[in-house]
Amino acid sequence: MKNSLDGRLWLGRSEHSFLGKGRIELLEQIERTGSISKAAKAxxxxxxxxxxxVDAMNNLSEKPLVERVTGGKGGGGTVLTPYGKEVVETYKVLQEEHRRFLHNLSLRINEKDGHLRLLKNMAMRVSARNQLSGKVIKIHKGAVNSEVVLQLQGNDTVTATITNDSLRDLDISIDSQVTALFKANAVMLSTDPDIKLGVENRFAGRVERISRGSVNAEVIVALRGGNTICAGLTNAALDELGLKEKMDVVAFCKASSIIIGIY
Structure with missing residues (x-):
């Protein structure tokens, strides 16, 4: 049995819900009927x-989305402003991109065993900031898998290994804007700037913050190009490395540990 993903698209403003499917439908009904009461009934x-x-949307928007009109054949009513119509069309574009993103992720989680665990890990890493947006600058295509190289902020790059099927399904090509996602425990840290490891991704940075728990710790590393990544390790490993804030470190991550997503 294959798995699929579903989700709703909401836009927020100043920590408040601004636009979602229901509000867009309401705006469309107002445009169709020219009346708040008729739109509400529908x-x-x-x-x-x-x-x-409507008041909430108007208050959070740069310009009113809905306005009252007076006079005319019907004695007035309620209509969308030109800006309101533009917002509805923009939301539809975002909704379609959101649908495509969920479809592509559905394909990705069905690629191999452990697909549900893969999705769970990805969600955890998003909250841990391990999502690096960049532009595809190189694609090395093999018989089964492809290496995709992203240009990040500054001179940093990240390499991900994905299947050729995923490369095709996600429609990835040179100059595509994508996001690399990986979990914190896939990141290895070293204080030796000259260390050599057989790992595709090597990031030079500085420890920005350390969050220590009862057993494990998270280390936030600020890369020289401006991005940050989160590394997860045990407290014993943290003590062994002697890591402290503002210390220079080198972070490593295997290309096979990285997931590519398109929003």
Missing amino acids: MGMSYKAAWDA
Whole structure:
């Protein structure tokens, strides 16, 4: 049985919910009917709830999305402003990109055993800041897998190994804007700047912050190009390395530990 992903797209403003599927449908009904009351009835919601939603959107928007009009054949009504119409169309574009992203992730998690664990790890690493956005500058295609090299901020690069099927399904090519995601325990740290490891990704940086728990610790490393990555290690390993804030370190990560996503 194959797994699939589903999700909702919400846009926020100043930590408040701004636009979602329901509000977009309300705006579309207002545009179609020219009336808040008719739009609310079509949506199966109260007149007050519809106006509350409209007020919230107008208050959070740079320009009003909905306005009252007076006079005319019908004695007036409620319409979308030109900016409101533009916002609806923009949301539809974002919604389509969101749908494509979920579809591509659905393909990715069904590639091999442990797919649900892969998704869980990816979600955890997003919260740990290990999501590096960049532009594809090189693709080394093999018989089964491809190495994809991303240009990050500054002169930093990151290399990911993905299947040729994923390369095709995600429609990745030179200059594509993608995001590399990897979990914290896939990152190895060293204080020796000359150390050599057979690992594709090597990042030079400085320890920005250390969060120590009862057993494990997270180390945030600021890269010279401006990105940050999070490394997870045991407290024993932390003590053995003698890591402290502002210390120069080298971080390593295997290309096979990195997932590529397109938003």
